[in-house]
Amino acid sequence: MPDAPAALEEHVARILGAIDRLAPVPTRIDDAAGLVLGEDVTAALDLPRFDHSAMDGYAVRAADLVSASAEQPVRLPVTGVVAAGGGPGAEVAPGTAVRIMTGAAVPPGADAVVPFEEVLGAGPATVGFGAPVAAGRHVRRRGGDAAAGTLVLRERTFLGARHLGLLAAVGRPHVACHPRPRVALISTGTELVASGSDPGSLRPDSVLDSNAVVIGAAARIAGADVTTLGPVGDDPAAFRELLDQALVSADAVVTTGGISAGDHDVVKETLAGEDGMWFGKVAVRPGRPQGFGVLTSPDGRRVPVFALPGTPVAAYLTFVVFVRPAIRELAGRRRLPALHGRLTSEVRAHARTVLLPGRYDASTGAAAPDPEAGGHRQTALVHADALLIVPPGDRLLPVGTSVEVIPLDPEGR
Numbered sequence: 440m441p442d443a444p445a446a447l448e449e450h451v452a453r454i455l456g457a458i459d460r461l462a463p464v465p466t467r468i469d470d471a472a473g474l475v476l477g478e479d480v481t482a483a484l485d486l487p488r489f490d491h492s493a494m495d496g497y498a499v500r501a502a503d504l505v506s507a508s509a510e511q512p513v514r515l516p517v518t519g520v521v522a523a524g525g526g527p528g529a530e531v532a533p534g535t536a537v538r539i540m541t542g543a544a545v546p547p548g549a550d551a552v553v554p555f556e557e558v559l560g561a562g563p564a565t566v567g568f569g570a571p572v573a574a575g576r577h578v579r580r581r582g583g584d585a586a587a588g589t590l591v592l593r594e595r596t597f598l599g600a601r602h603l604g605l606l607a608a609v610g611r612p613h614v615a616c617h618p619r620p621r622v623a624l625i626s627t628g629t630e631l632v633a634s635g636s637d638p639g640s641l642r643p644d645s646v647l648d649s650n651a652v653v654i655g656a657a658a659r660i661a662g663a664d665v666t667t668l669g670p671v672g673d674d675p676a677a678f679r680e681l682l683d684q685a686l687v688s689a690d691a692v693v694t695t696g697g698i699s700a701g702d703h704d705v706v707k708e709t710l711a712g713e714d715g716m717w718f719g720k721v722a723v724r725p726g727r728p729q730g731f732g733v734l735t736s737p738d739g740r741r742v743p744v745f746a747l748p749g750t751p752v753a754a755y756l757t758f759v760v761f762v763r764p765a766i767r768e769l770a771g772r773r774r775l776p777a778l779h780g781r782l783t784s785e786v787r788a789h790a791r792t793v794l795l796p797g798r799y800d801a802s803t804g805a806a807a808p809d810p811e812a813g814g815h816r817q818t819a820l821v822h823a824d825a826l827l828i829v830p831p832g833d834r835l836l837p838v839g840t841s842v843e844v845i846p847l848d849p850e851g852r
């Protein structure tokens with residue numbers, strides 16, 4: 440039965456089964472925010488690199504203050520001062536103290552720091568202490584945070600600001616990261632004009648290319664570098680030229696339009712005979728016509744090609760369920776955890792899986808179908824923050840039924 444539609448899960452599996460994470464490349468940490476680490480990373484240097492003071496105060500030998508009390512303070516001569524970046528200073532000899540600033544190297548001999556606020560009667564030449572101090576007090580030890588050679592970050596870590604700061608601190612300015620997937624977008628349709636075109640130049644049947652904008656933005660948010668090559672008319676030679684251009688450098692290509700049953704279905708016409716491409720129906724609503732395959736770039740790379748339907752709502756929703764996970768996979772990101780919610784109003788299921796826009800409240804698990812959703816209205820989509828996945832079957836799902844939920848903006852939470 441070549442025409443039997445594929446189940447949604449089958450199509451997802453077909454796609455993810457054909458995708459490999461992009462090979463890690465050396466990356467400067469300044470360019471690595473939002474990338475995924477492609478190696479285990481060890482500290483190149485001790486953190487801190489030297490014993491330093493955590494407070495402004497006096498560096499002492501704890502043994503000198505053992506007998507100190509409020510009644511019988513210990514007074515020590517102050518033999519010098521050390522500041523951050525000012526060198527380690529001379530040894531703190533037994534029975535002496537040195538003024539020390541936060542971040543300064545603790546001079547040899549000293550093993551504790553007493554903050555200014557805790558000393559008694561400090562003068563330029565001597566300082567009094569009214570209590571003992573524990574050895575190690577207010578001293579940050581060399582390697583105490585991370586010792587050189589120890590593992591600080593594991594492969595597959597998503598690099599946020601704090602991870603990059605740690606890499607900087609342990610002397611790892613370059614790390615291997617899965618690169619941002621380079622995604623090329625081609626909108627097809629003779630009716631299309633680039634969004635932003637002068638309204639006066641539009642013909643009565645011109646359509647503004649919104650797919651390039653929504654898919655481009657969604658792909659960037661999913662971690663891609665996006666190049667927009669369209670829109671291109673329903674002309675196989677012109678489409679082929681853009682596709683060939685895309686294949687030179689893209690890690691994935693996304694097309695919209697031109698894949699249904701009409702006379703000018705340029706994507707299907709151009710690619711249906713191509714080795715490795717599949718076109719057919721997926722039992723999903725909206726977005727039934729789909730195409731997917733892996734083509735080979737001129738330099739021999741395997742490049743996944745996603746042919747999405749042109750209808751804007753269908754293009755975006757099927758981007759979310761089929762293409763976003765693939766981009767995340769290329770980028771080395773982890774799969775988003777499966778979420779479930781309970782319907783707050785009854786929903787009629789359909790022979791195909793329905794991608795139902797709605798709102799999801801993670802704190803209560805409430806999954807509220809959008810009353811405006813279900814058609815092809817782009818305005819309805821902006822009220823939604825999730826897709827409620829209504830499984831196929833001819834039945835009414837009552838309030839409280841558990842359904843899978845896919846957030847539309849997982850990064851925005």
Ligand SMILES: Nc1nc2c(c(=O)[nH]1)N[C@H]1C(S)=C(S)[C@@H](COP(=O)(O)OP(=O)(O)OC[C@H]3O[C@@H](n4cnc5c(N)ncnc54)[C@H](O)[C@@H]3O)O[C@H]1N2
Binds near residue numbers: 630631696698750
């Ligand atoms: N006889 C059949 N006709 C259709 C079927 C079918 O099974 N049999 N499937 C329908 C379904 S479902 C969909 S979805 C569409 C998909 O068609 P295409 O992928 O070929 O898309 P187009 O025909 O090129 O465009 C459809 C629609 O969307 C507008 N569009 C296209 N691209 C953009 C864009 N970049 N920005 C804004 N709007 C866009 C286009 O103007 C059309 O109105 O096929 C049904 N037909």
Ligand code: MOO
Binds near residue numbers: 723726753
């Ligand atoms: O995919 Mo079409 O969007 O089902 O109308």
